[in-house]
Amino acid sequence: MTEPGQSPENPWPVRAVATRVAKWIDRLGAVWVEGQLTELKVRPDSKTVFMVLRDPAADMSLTLTCPRDLVRNAPVRLTEGTQVIICGKPNFYTGRGSFSLRVNEIRAVGIGELLARIDRLRRLLDAEGLFDPRLKRPIPFLPNTIGLITGRASAAEHDVTTVATGRWPAVRFAIRNTIVQGPNAVPQIVEALATLDGDPAVDVIVLARGGGSVEDLLPFSDETLCRAISACRTPVVSAIGHEPDNPLCDLVADLRAATPTDAAKRIVPDAAAEQALVTDQRRRSARALRNWVHREQHHLDQLRSRPVLALPLASLAAREDEIQRARATTQRDITRLISAERETIGHLSARLTTLGPAATLARGYAVVQTVPTSGSPAVLRSVADAPRGTQLRVRVSDGVVVAVSEGPEKSTAEGSE
Structure with missing residues (x-):
């Protein structure tokens, strides 16, 4: 059992x-x-x-x-x-x-206890890096669509839409109305935040509320809301209360605005101011361009006024006379050199002629050669080389004489004996 x-x-x-x-x-x-x-x-x-x-x-x-x-x-x-x-x-x-x-x-x-709890949460989120400035996403210069989370028919909604439209008439809004205080505020705000963050047309999200007491602003220091803002891929602007109010979502958001009006001014450019800026930039650019053209024109005028560009052939004409004088001097020097060398060659030729064999023969000298039976003739250098009967070849200035040696001539002393 x-x-x-x-x-x-x-x-x-x-x-x-x-x-x-x-x-x-x-x-x-x-x-x-x-x-x-x-x-x-x-x-x-x-x-x-x-x-x-x-x-x-x-x-x-x-x-x-x-x-x-x-x-x-x-x-x-x-x-x-x-x-x-x-x-x-x-x-x-x-x-x-x-x-x-x-x-x-x-x-x-008590208020003191609430502020102490908010401070403890602030230190916790800061330690986790949710307040790190390096994680802040840049706000687009001209957002295509602005996501706005605020109370229904609230002054914050009116301020943001009116100021933004006045600054840039073509701006568009995706508005999500939620309660902004009380126990149900955080779930509604987090849901609206997720909806706008998932919309690809929304470029920036504004969380706006007017001023209030510490108890009224408690939802905007809620840990769940702070972590939801940090997890958003779309840049978030916190515009809660007025300047003295500083809930934790201001520190987590990518940009803190002092008031909803300030948020509209910081995320939407002023069309009139931008047009004036463009006009001023165009005017300054045109003036700078004109000044540059004038400077370059003046520089070109200076270059054109220089003699080398004003009369480009003048320097060539001046150099032409120098070239002619140089050519004449060169020709004269070459002619002088050739004459000197020709004269030197003439002297050398005369000396060579004077010292040559033909000149010697012309002065009455003769070259005697022995003519052997075989072999080449040889110059007679000694009487011993021409015994009696030796064939001789005698060269004089105008020809060659053939003779026969009678032997050495006896000296006078030998004849007297």
Whole structure:
């Protein structure tokens, strides 16, 4: 036999389960819980007030019940969006099978505590790099379509659209109206942000709201919204409140504007100012071009006025006389050199003629050669080489004489003996 409730053959009745659950929950005792009121139902004929307490950082909530007098005597006026700390005892109502907290004390979250929590979140996001200026995306010079997230028929919407249209009449808007304060503001703003970020026609997203108290601006310091802004691929401009207001979304956004009007001025160029700038640039460019042309023309005039360009053949004419004189001098020098060399050659030729064999023969000298029976004639150099009967060949200036040697001539001394 199985234990009750452990098999389909032996189930527990509903009352048994509900009673056991109620006993377990009753053991929890009183707890302190912090959250944001999202619903507040006060029935005229009931002494019990029903409320819903939501966790701003997560999509979770609890049902609360409390006496009407406790709500009436609360330290702050309880409305939807009020941040409170409550002390209550968990209860499980067996008749309806519902869970709730029976509240016996309500305390308001002070401004100092809210600012301290925002500061702790700021340090956390800063440590994660969500405020890093290097991650900021540039705002386009002239956005095609501006995504605008703001309250319905709000002054912020009017300021952004009016100022932007006045500066650039062709600008277009994709407007998403959401609530901008209270417990439901963050989910609606995050949803609108995701919708505009997914639209390829939207070039920049503006998150705009007028000024308000610290409690009114709490949604714009919500961690979920800050991380959604950081995750956007489209540049986001934060235009929350006025100059003293500084929610955390201002630090995460790619551009912070002091007011919605300032946001419109910073993301949309002024058509009149841009036209004036273009006109001024054209005027300055034309003046600069004219000045450049004048400078270059003056430079060309100076170059053309120089003698080398004004009379290009004058220098050639001046050089022509120099060339003629140089040619005449060169010809004279060459002629003188040739005459000197010719005279030198004549002297050398005369000396060569004087010293030559023909001149010697002309002066009465003769060249005597012996003519051997075989072989070539040889010059007679000694009387011993011409014994008696030797054939001789005598060359004189006008011819050759053949003779026969009679032998050496005897000296006078030998003849007298």
